[in-house]
Amino acid sequence: xxxxxxxxxxxxxxxxxxxxxxxxxxxxxxxxxxxxxxxxxxxxxxxxxxxxxxxxxxxxxxxxxxxxxxxxxxxxxxxxxxxxxxxxxxxxxxxxxxxxxxxxxxxxxxxxxxxxxxxxxxxxxxxxxxxxxxxxxxxxxxxxxxxxxxxxxxxxxxxxxxxxxxxxxxxxxxxxxxxxxxxxxxxxxxxxxxxxxxxxxxxxxxxxxxxxxxxxxxxxxxxxxxxxxxxxxxxxxxxxxxxxxxxxxxxxxxxxxxxxxxxxxxxxxxxxxxxxxxxxxxxxx
Amino acid sequence: xxxxxxxxxxxxxxxxxxxxxxxxxxxxxxxxxxxxxxxxxxxxxxxxxxxxxxxxxxxxxxxxxxxxxxxxxxxxxxxxxxxxxxxxxxxxxxxxxxxxxxxxxxxxxxxxx
Ligand SMILES: Nc1nc2c(ncn2[C@@H]2O[C@H](COP(=O)(O)OP(=O)(O)O)[C@@H](O)[C@H]2O)c(=O)[nH]1
Ligand SMILES: [Mg+2]
Ligand SMILES: [Zn+2]
Ligand SMILES: [Zn+2]
Ligand SMILES: [Zn+2]
Ligand SMILES: [Zn+2]
Numbered sequence: 001x002x003x004x005x006x007x008x009x010x011x012x013x014x015x016x017x018x019x020x021x022x023x024x025x026x027x028x029x030x031x032x033x034x035x036x037x038x039x040x041x042x043x044x045x046x047x048x049x050x051x052x053x054x055x056x057x058x059x060x061x062x063x064x065x066x067x068x069x070x071x072x073x074x075x076x077x078x079x080x081x082x083x084x085x086x087x088x089x090x091x092x093x094x095x096x097x098x099x100x101x102x103x104x105x106x107x108x109x110x111x112x113x114x115x116x117x118x119x120x121x122x123x124x125x126x127x128x129x130x131x132x133x134x135x136x137x138x139x140x141x142x143x144x145x146x147x148x149x150x151x152x153x154x155x156x157x158x159x160x161x162x163x164x165x166x167x168x169x170x171x172x173x174x175x176x177x178x179x180x181x182x183x184x185x186x187x188x189x190x191x192x193x194x195x196x197x198x199x200x201x202x203x204x205x206x207x208x209x210x211x212x213x214x215x216x217x218x219x220x221x222x223x224x225x226x227x228x229x230x231x232x233x234x235x236x237x238x239x240x241x242x243x244x245x246x247x248x249x250x251x252x253x254x255x256x257x258x259x260x261x262x263x264x265x266x267x268x269x270x271x272x273x274x275x276x277x278x279x280x281x282x283x284x285x
Numbered sequence: 286x287x288x289x290x291x292x293x294x295x296x297x298x299x300x301x302x303x304x305x306x307x308x309x310x311x312x313x314x315x316x317x318x319x320x321x322x323x324x325x326x327x328x329x330x331x332x333x334x335x336x337x338x339x340x341x342x343x344x345x346x347x348x349x350x351x352x353x354x355x356x357x358x359x360x361x362x363x364x365x366x367x368x369x370x371x372x373x374x375x376x377x378x379x380x381x382x383x384x385x386x387x388x389x390x391x392x393x394x395x396x397x398x
Contacts, residue, residue, distance in 0.1 A: 011362070058396050060307050067295050067390040085334050149287055184390075194398030209370035210323050213384070243370050245381045 002137040012155050015127055015142040016162060044101035052102070071185055074153035078160060078188025082171070089171040091189035093211060095204075096177030098197040101129045101256040103170055103263075108138040110264055115271065116169040120159045122151040124178045129174065140164055150182040151175050157188075170267060179208040191216035191275060198222050198229055202236035206244050212243045217233050217250065217266065224253040288328040291390065292336035298392055299342055308397035309344040315394050319387035320354040321370060354387030 066101050083088050101121075108117050118139040121129040130142035130156075141149060141159045156173060165171060173189060175182040183192075194215035196204055199222060203267065205212040212218065218240050220233065237249050250266065253260025314333075318324050324347050333347045353366050358374040359381055365374055372392060373380050 058398050060314055061302060061308065061395045061397050063298065063302055063392040063394055064352055065298050065302075065392050067291055067298065067370070067392060071295050148290060152290070181290075181323055182288070185370075206371050210321065213370055241373070242373075242380045 011198045012145045012148055014155065014158050014162065015130060015144075017158070037065075062260055068184065068186075071153050072156050075186035075188040076216060076245070078157050080152055081157075081160065081230045082188060082190070083167060083277070084166045084276070086167070086275040086277075087165055087171050088209060088271045089173065089187075089266075090171045090270075091175055091187050091192045091199055092183070092195060093175045093179070093182045093215070094195035094197075096199060098195045098265045099168060100174045100177070100195055100202065101132055103195065103219070103221060103252075105132055105136045105262060106254050106257065106265070107267070108136040108170070109171060111261065111267065112137050116166040118163045118165055118169055120151075120156060120163070120173045122155075122174055123150070124176060145176055149176055149180070150185050151187060152185050153187050154173050158207065159285045168271070170271055179204070179211045183210040183214040190270060193217045193219060195221050196236070198225050198233075200230040202232045203239060205236065205239040209243045212240050212247065215247060217248045219263065220249060220251040221254055223251050223258060224256045232274050288324060288332040289336060291324065291329070292314055292316075295329045295333075295392060296340060296342065296369055299395065300340075302395065303341055303397075306397070309341060310398040311345045311395050312398060313346045313348060313396035314342065314392065315348045315350060317350045317352055317389050317391040317393050319352045319389040320368070321384065321387040322390045324390060326351075350393065355385045356382035356387075357385045358382055366367060 040271040041084070044249060064206050078089075079101060081087075092104070094100055104119055108119070111117050117134045119130070120126075121140055121142045122145060123129055123142070124145050124147070130140040133140035141162050143156070143159055145151065151173065158173070163171075174189060192215040194211055194217070198220065205218075220236065226233070233251065240247050240249060248266070250259060250262050252263055256258075290386060295314070295316070299314070302312075303309065318326070318329075329349065332346055337343055337345055346379050354368070355364050355366055356374070357363075358377065358379060360377050360379045362383055365376060367375065367382070374382060
């Protein structure tokens, strides 16, 4: 999380955060005052004091709170911000190497003349992917999660502030390559898009069901390689629908461009929804 | 190892509760985990001990309560229990199931001093 304002623990860093101290202004209203500001190290003394006689009386405290409630509060703040600014935010998740950055680069190039586009890149290390995206002409900010294996809503909130998005933007969030825990961390996105490439095996939806259940759209990438690999497309789609009956599936190749129009059409329909707040008739996922 | 960051989130909830409810030490944490929550109990226990070191929950006991996975079958019009996400409805064999429970990761209660 943020090493500048000292909010939160963890070791994520956001590009550019070394150079300025930013504020949490309107729209991104999570408070540092009550939450992670008080990372009190004197809590540890409690253990010592408790050994004193007379202080060992225990009592029960009802909590009934989701572990991820903090993350979900940040996600809600992000979602409010996106909706107030007519921004379509998509959370792209996949294993490393399935082609997220390649797909994003091609997507940015296709959208940029009509739509403001920005990208948040999540990787454990390096700003290489943000550099790749900036070369294609979009605004991009890199989040390095260090040892962390997923982005969380708090990191994304900071990155969003840095991006200063225009109204009606498309914001793509490339999550850390990992088919497991990004499923559990809501970033405030409109939809999760899971990318699976045909070199990974058709049974991935069954092996990593949480992710395919959480996603609204599955992109089957690298279909240009289908002649060379043993990949049963029909079985893969069947497995994905078994986990998630409502999932949309688009087959494409980010490198040859085949199928890209369907994906771009899906994005444009969802951009309209984000901008107007109205569901396009016939578009249900 | 996202169990580490889950435990960090857990610690935050505990710390917030400590300042609201006035306690300085946690003895036991009861955590409800749905069968479909992406938490591995062993990894969670391991991470819990690591993350709580030096905090108000140092040395606390972690009690995990597993909740079953329940889904709504739109063909049978009832809630049924399944074991895996890819399972079909045990009554009718249909796959169009809506998860109604089993994704919980909820802190239930704390034993505190
Ligand atoms: N043949 C083929 N290769 C692709 C396609 N999309 C991505 N790749 C290649 O897959 C590798 C990993 O892509 P990258 O975008 O970095 O994946 P990421 O880790 O998901 O961001 C690169 O060598 C890409 O050139 C595709 O549609 N077809
Ligand atoms: Mg990448
Ligand atoms: Zn900050
Ligand atoms: Zn912050
Ligand atoms: Zn993770
Ligand atoms: Zn049934």
